[in-house]
Structures are given as structure tokens and as C-alpha cells.
Amino acid sequence: MKAYAFVGMGVVAGFVATVMLFPVARGAADNSAYRQLDLFGDAFERVRANYVRPVSESELVNNAIQGMVSSLDPHSSFMDAKAYADMQVTTKGQFGGLGLEVTLEDGLVKVISPIDDTPAAHAGLKPGDYIAAIDGTPVQGLSLDEAIDKMRGNVGGKVTLTMLRTGQKKPFDVALTRAIIHVDAVKFHREGDIGYIRLSSFNEEAGPGIEHAVSELKKQIGPGLKGYILDLRNNPGGLLDQAIDVSDDFLQSGQIVSTRGRHADDTSSYSAHSGDITDGKPIIVLINGGTASASEIVAGALQDDKRAQVLGMTSFGKGSVQTIIPLGEGGGALRLTTARYYTPSGHSIQALGITPNIAVAQGDETGIPRVERESEADLPGHLVGETAKKVPVQVIKPAPGKKYDDFQLAYALDVIRGKSTVAFVKSAEADPLNPAH
Amino acid sequence: MKNRLPLAAAGAGLGFCIAATVMHLAYAASDASTPYSQLDRFGTVFATVRADYVEKPDDKLLVENAIGGMLTNLDAHSSYFDPKTYSDMQVRTEGEYGGVGVVIQSDKGAIKAVAVMDDAPASHAGMKAGDTILQIDGTPITGFKLDDVQKKMRGLSGTKVTLTIMRAGVRDPFDLKMARAQVAVEPVTSKREGDVGYIKIPAFNDHTDSGLRAAVASLKKQIGPGIKGYIIDLRDDGGGVLDQAISVSDDFLEGGEILSMRGRNPEDTERFDAHPGDITGGKPVIVLINGGTASASEIVSGALQDHKRATIVGTLSFGKGSVQTIIPLNNGEDGALHMTTARYYTPSGRSIQALGITPDVAVAQGPSPDDDPYAELAEREVLLPHHLEAEGEHAAVSTVKPIMPPAGKKFDDFQLSYAVSMLSGDPLTASVDKPAPKGIKQN
Numbered sequence: 001m002k003a004y005a006f007v008g009m010g011v012v013a014g015f016v017a018t019v020m021l022f023p024v025a026r027g028a029a030d031n032s033a034y035r036q037l038d039l040f041g042d043a044f045e046r047v048r049a050n051y052v053r054p055v056s057e058s059e060l061v062n063n064a065i066q067g068m069v070s071s072l073d074p075h076s077s078f079m080d081a082k083a084y085a086d087m088q089v090t091t092k093g094q095f096g097g098l099g100l101e102v103t104l105e106d107g108l109v110k111v112i113s114p115i116d117d118t119p120a121a122h123a124g125l126k127p128g129d130y131i132a133a134i135d136g137t138p139v140q141g142l143s144l145d146e147a148i149d150k151m152r153g154n155v156g157g158k159v160t161l162t163m164l165r166t167g168q169k170k171p172f173d174v175a176l177t178r179a180i181i182h183v184d185a186v187k188f189h190r191e192g193d194i195g196y197i198r199l200s201s202f203n204e205e206a207g208p209g210i211e212h213a214v215s216e217l218k219k220q221i222g223p224g225l226k227g228y229i230l231d232l233r234n235n236p237g238g239l240l241d242q243a244i245d246v247s248d249d250f251l252q253s254g255q256i257v258s259t260r261g262r263h264a265d266d267t268s269s270y271s272a273h274s275g276d277i278t279d280g281k282p283i284i285v286l287i288n289g290g291t292a293s294a295s296e297i298v299a300g301a302l303q304d305d306k307r308a309q310v311l312g313m314t315s316f317g318k319g320s321v322q323t324i325i326p327l328g329e330g331g332g333a334l335r336l337t338t339a340r341y342y343t344p345s346g347h348s349i350q351a352l353g354i355t356p357n358i359a360v361a362q363g364d365e366t367g368i369p370r371v372e373r374e375s376e377a378d379l380p381g382h383l384v385g386e387t388a389k390k391v392p393v394q395v396i397k398p399a400p401g402k403k404y405d406d407f408q409l410a411y412a413l414d415v416i417r418g419k420s421t422v423a424f425v426k427s428a429e430a431d432p433l434n435p436a437h
Numbered sequence: 438m439k440n441r442l443p444l445a446a447a448g449a450g451l452g453f454c455i456a457a458t459v460m461h462l463a464y465a466a467s468d469a470s471t472p473y474s475q476l477d478r479f480g481t482v483f484a485t486v487r488a489d490y491v492e493k494p495d496d497k498l499l500v501e502n503a504i505g506g507m508l509t510n511l512d513a514h515s516s517y518f519d520p521k522t523y524s525d526m527q528v529r530t531e532g533e534y535g536g537v538g539v540v541i542q543s544d545k546g547a548i549k550a551v552a553v554m555d556d557a558p559a560s561h562a563g564m565k566a567g568d569t570i571l572q573i574d575g576t577p578i579t580g581f582k583l584d585d586v587q588k589k590m591r592g593l594s595g596t597k598v599t600l601t602i603m604r605a606g607v608r609d610p611f612d613l614k615m616a617r618a619q620v621a622v623e624p625v626t627s628k629r630e631g632d633v634g635y636i637k638i639p640a641f642n643d644h645t646d647s648g649l650r651a652a653v654a655s656l657k658k659q660i661g662p663g664i665k666g667y668i669i670d671l672r673d674d675g676g677g678v679l680d681q682a683i684s685v686s687d688d689f690l691e692g693g694e695i696l697s698m699r700g701r702n703p704e705d706t707e708r709f710d711a712h713p714g715d716i717t718g719g720k721p722v723i724v725l726i727n728g729g730t731a732s733a734s735e736i737v738s739g740a741l742q743d744h745k746r747a748t749i750v751g752t753l754s755f756g757k758g759s760v761q762t763i764i765p766l767n768n769g770e771d772g773a774l775h776m777t778t779a780r781y782y783t784p785s786g787r788s789i790q791a792l793g794i795t796p797d798v799a800v801a802q803g804p805s806p807d808d809d810p811y812a813e814l815a816e817r818e819v820l821l822p823h824h825l826e827a828e829g830e831h832a833a834v835s836t837v838k839p840i841m842p843p844a845g846k847k848f849d850d851f852q853l854s855y856a857v858s859m860l861s862g863d864p865l866t867a868s869v870d871k872p873a874p875k876g877i878k879q880n
Binding site: 003006007008009010011012013014015016017032033036037039040041042043044046047049050051052053054055057058059060061063064065066067068069070071072076078106107108138140141169170171261262263266320321323325327331334336337338339340 | 446447452455456475476478480481482483484485502506507508511517577579580608610700766771776778
């Protein structure tokens, strides 16, 4: 047989085999994604063609994107072109608000924390409260952005929130007047021989404010200064770089926080530079259920680097980073969770929050929550899954009948001074690994 | 032969290269040729989420949620059934299940009881249509998919379950404890009320029409030729299968249109007409409705009202006059779209959507807030977010004050008692402040 014939047969055979196998090979390579996209395209087309009234394709896709992204976690969402434009305006602070940091849980808006000296704080809203309705409109079905939009508005405008609080069966209404939310991040004063610093938010003033507070307190108290209390209770967070600066202020060395995501640029680590503005004085960091995000980074860093004792109740557990990803001309933007924060010991803030070294309740909580910490054996390397075994921790609270303005603060002052001036009791749970306290 | 093989192999290699190039170009061309840049936009976002989200997401779940988002934002009744929910649904419409006997709907995350089945645990415990279920055994379920809610509600017969309920007009949420039971798919039931036949249709499923015919036959036997008429109770009947609604309407009509359905294209308008034959032999019929009467039930009420075949008694109905079609994807392997594809119209051309059926005789159960027909407005279609707008001119919603039970008297079911008295002519109506209604046409 002629050589050409063989070559020819080969070409034909090769061609046919490839044509037949190509779809399989292509499919197998990225089967899941292509198949799913095909499925979406199919559904899209059927809706476009059969829905009872004509509906715009971009509206369909916007709703699809929103459904897809908001199902990931409460902080991931899609902003269409208008919402994205609005967002860029509001971060410049030209609106009246209520002073609430919120998230979404079980379809309701959950308060992370009210910010100091805001309408929400003055009205007595608490971390963990749920908002069921805004001006009578149920919150169910709204995205977090939509709910926040409803709460914001003109300065002086009135808003009524229908609240649900654990321990109270009846929902109750709270009437608020919007104000410009300007946050005075740092307040401080002398508590005898101890410097007390209240940090209520991690805005641009936080780092410089802390430095100023410490230097002033040193001046006021003098050489007899016993230590500092850094109060991060009800501090819902803010800017990452401020959290790093504040942690760095107190640390001579060691890691502060790491972030971990899918890509190299979502993964980073921040460490302290030498220099401790307190010259090594004892520090207690106060936290509670309203302590979130940037505050948890600071508390976690100081706790893990053994620079401070953390006292109070378990923090909120919001330790994730959202990245704004614009989607091109008129396409809006994604707000997508791209990384999570980890304390120096590798503990995920998102999953677990920060557990205090010394668990102390105020005593006015309706039902004191359980405090648990991971059992020591499981800690390092438990990043995958992040579900370490938990053991209960004893909670200290005021003795029955005793009332204190701020029991957690009073107890913290005692700890630094090595004294015991408050009357307290310990809750029933015994910590099997750490029985005496 | 041996030195030919390499040549053949080389040829095959060449063939492969040509084919691969051709196929690749063909696929690329077909990708680009889709006319929808919107689909491309979706694809880009999908790829971004897949690549950048803090952990690798499940592709299938992403698209399921995307389809779900697309459907739920269309209107209050459109949704996506994921594959598991879809296969569960097949079971539900056919057989029996151990549950509490409540038909639920997800209203933008809030789980609502659209209908409460008669003689089942939920109704014995005091649950009512329109109730919002906040928790099952202490677990908040707001925002859950219906499928997951069902899973929690079902279980071994006899096992206990506690539902935390929020009810319009009641300030605090409250608990209802009940024990699961074998709940038969809502059957038609009937009862003799003196010389009036009472038939309750709790839902429109595959057995409804046959159940109705059996009930009429049984009542005819029980009461005999002196039967004064029939009461068809569609209160709290949330609807169901369309062709059953058509058959039931047909059962009472000798002819004429029952309903028409209009979708996207005018050519797709469907009309359904009645066939000769009236299973009641022309006896008077009263249909009882209330705010829980929806969809298929409104079709029946609207048809009988427009043909003046029945007098509609009770309070304004729900106002769901849209038809949903279930469109399986890949034969259900990828779930199904549950999408509004048409509006339906009564014989006189009224669209029920968002307006409801206005009773001929407005009668309320009683003056308490729970029974206030205006409180029922809270559950009506118009107040569902994203409801499909009523078309054209809105008929004035009836502001006629309903007939109330006479003060001091207690009625188990005033609307029913009133209807019975309308047919039987007994003295109940005389004690009410309104003049007795004109007698129902008898033949």
C-alpha cells in the first residue's frame, strides 16, 4: 500500500477520535463549572422566555448574582451600579445614622455593638439584640445593605426599630433620631494608680489617640503607675492598620495578626516593631460580646503574645476581611469575604472569637452566656475545620445582692493591684484543666 | 508493514492537531455567539467568586443559590426547587407523611402557614392559617428553605414537636406543642347540617374532585330529596392543582367559561369551559371564603360567582390569581423552576391577582382581633413583598361592614351557621341587625 494511504488513514483516524473525545476531555477538565454555567444559562433562558411579564435580562442576572453571593456569608454581598455608587458616597460620612454596627443572622439584623455616645447607645441598645422591623417594615428578606440603608437617612430624621432581645419574649419598639455619627475613638482617665483607656472604635484617630492617652496618663499618675486597662468592650472594630498600630504600641516583638485567603495576596502577616509605649507595665484588656473584628485582633495579639490578660466575656467572633471587587462599567461591585484573621497562635477569630483569660460577667446580662475555650491539646495547627474541642470556663460575677456600676472594670482594677475589693462568686462550671482561679 | 506504521502514527498525530484546533475554535465560537452579554457577566462573577472567596465554594450550591435568587426576586410565588426539594415534592403530592398537618410557604424568608389541615395535630393545637412559624423545637427557622423546614416538622408519628408562632393581632410569640401523626393528604370531608349538605375542601390535590363527588353522593343519600342545598367550605384553602379546580367548578356548572389564563404571548391564552352536568341537580350552593382562600379556591369561587351559580359568603379572599408552572431542569436532576407564567381571569374577565374575590354576603366570624377580617389583610397577597401588581383599574376593595354574630351569643363557627340559615331559612338571621337576605333561588 502506498505510504500516503497510511498517512491518510492515520489522519482520518486521529481526526475522528479527537472529535469524538474532545467534548469529554473538555468536560472532564472543568466539568463542574461548565456544567453549572450551562445549567444557569438554561434556567435564565426559560425565565426570560416564559415569565408572565417581560423582565429585563440585567435585572435577572443582578438578582442571580445577589442570590449567589449573599448565600456565602452575611458579609458578602453584591451591589448593583446604583448601590455601589451610593456606597462610595456614604463612606465619606455625609449621612445621619444611628450608631450601630450590625450583621445578619437567621434572617434578622443582629447588633454587633452600639457605638459610644450615639443615638443607639443612648437608647440602650445592646450587643446581641435583634432588629425585627425598621419603621414597621419587617427586616426578613432584606439584605444587610438594604437594612442599613433603611436605618440611615437625613440627620434629625426619626426611625423606630422593633427589637428582640434574648430573655425577653415580647418584642419592643425603640424610637431613635438620626445624627451624624462622629466617633471620639479614645477617652481616658486616671483610676487612682491605674490608667484607664476606653477605645470605642478603630477609626483613623485610634492609634494616635492611644499614644496620646498613655503619655498623658504617665504624666498624671507619675512613677507609681501600676498598669493600664484598655477597654475594648462594645468596640465593633474598624480599620485594620489602626488595629495593628495599637497592638504594636504595646508589643516589643511577636506577631500581631495574620490573614489567610485563597491567594498569596490575601495571605499576609503583621509583626510588632520594638518599642512598648507603656514600658512593660501590666495591661488588662476588657472585652465582651460587643467586641469585634479589629478589637479582637488587638485582644488576640496581646493575649497570645502574653503581653496582656484579657478579662470579660467572649468576644463577638467577626474576623474576616471583605474586599470590594468592582465589576466593570455599570456592573456594580462585589463585597466578598476573601480572608480570615488569625491570632498569633493560629486561632481563627471568625470561628471562635477571643476567650478571656479571666471570665467576668457584668451581672446585668439577662442569662449569663457560657464561656468556653479550646482545650490546650487541640490549639496549634487546628486551622482546617477550626472546630477545636471546647471546655467550659468559670465565670466570675457579682455576689448576689451586690450591685456595681461597672463590675468588670472593678474586678480588673483589683487584679492589677493584687487586691480583692469586690464581692464576687464563681459560676458552677469547673474548668477541668484549670480548676483554681 | 512495519515501516508504514510510523507514517500512520504521524498521520494520526496530524489528524489530532487539526481536529483539536477545529473543535476548540468551534466551541469558542459557540461560547461567543450567545447573544446575552448578561450571561457573560454572570459567568465572570461566578469565576471571581470561585477564585477569590475565602474558601473554595461548592459550584453546584453557588448556581443553585443564583437560580434561587433570580426566581424569588420575580414575585412572591416564584421560586426554585433544588433537586432534593423537587424529589421530595413528588412524594408529598402523592402519599402520606408523618407531620403536623400544615401547608407552609416561604415569604421572603418568613415561614408562614398558608393552610392548616383539618383534624390534624396543628389545627388541634390551635394553629391558624396566616400564622408565622418562628421556631421549631427552639430552633429559629426564619430564612430556612422550605425543604429544611419540612424535614424538621416531619418525624415518627407520636413524637412531640413545639412550634413558636407569631400571629397578627397577638403581641407576643407563643408556643404550640403537638404530637406528629400520619397526616393524610388533605381529603374532602362532608357533614349533614340538618337538611343542608356541608362539604369542606381543605386543598386541591389529585383526590379532590373525586372526593367532592363522593361527598355529594353521600349527602344526597343521607338527607334525601328534601335537601335544601350545599355549602362548599373553601376557607383557609390555599389552593393546589389547577385541573382539580376546573373539574370542581365544572361539577356545578352546566356550561360557560370557568376561567382563562393569559401568559406572555396573547396566542398562549387558554380558556376552560364547563361541560353539561351539575352533580347537585341544580340545588342552591353557598361557597364560604375567607382571607386564607387562595388561588385554585378563588378560581372555583370566581367561576361560580360570575355565573351566579353560588352565593359567596364570608370575607375577602387572598388575591392570588397567578398561575405557577413547574419547569423541571434536566428532568428534575437539577431541580425545577416554580415560576409565575400566567394570570388567571374569572369568566367576567376579572383578574383575581392582588384583588381577591369579594363575597356577595360579607360575614365575619366575630369581633375579636383574631377574627377581624381587616386583620386578615396582613396576610393578603397585596402585602407580600414583590407581589405581582394588580392589572388595570383596581376594583374598589369592599368596605362593606361584615355581618357580625349577635352580641352575647357564642357560635362555634358563625360563618357556617349563617350560611346554613340562609339555605334552611331558620331563625338565626332574624336576630341579626341586618334585614334577612333575599331567599336563595330554589328550583
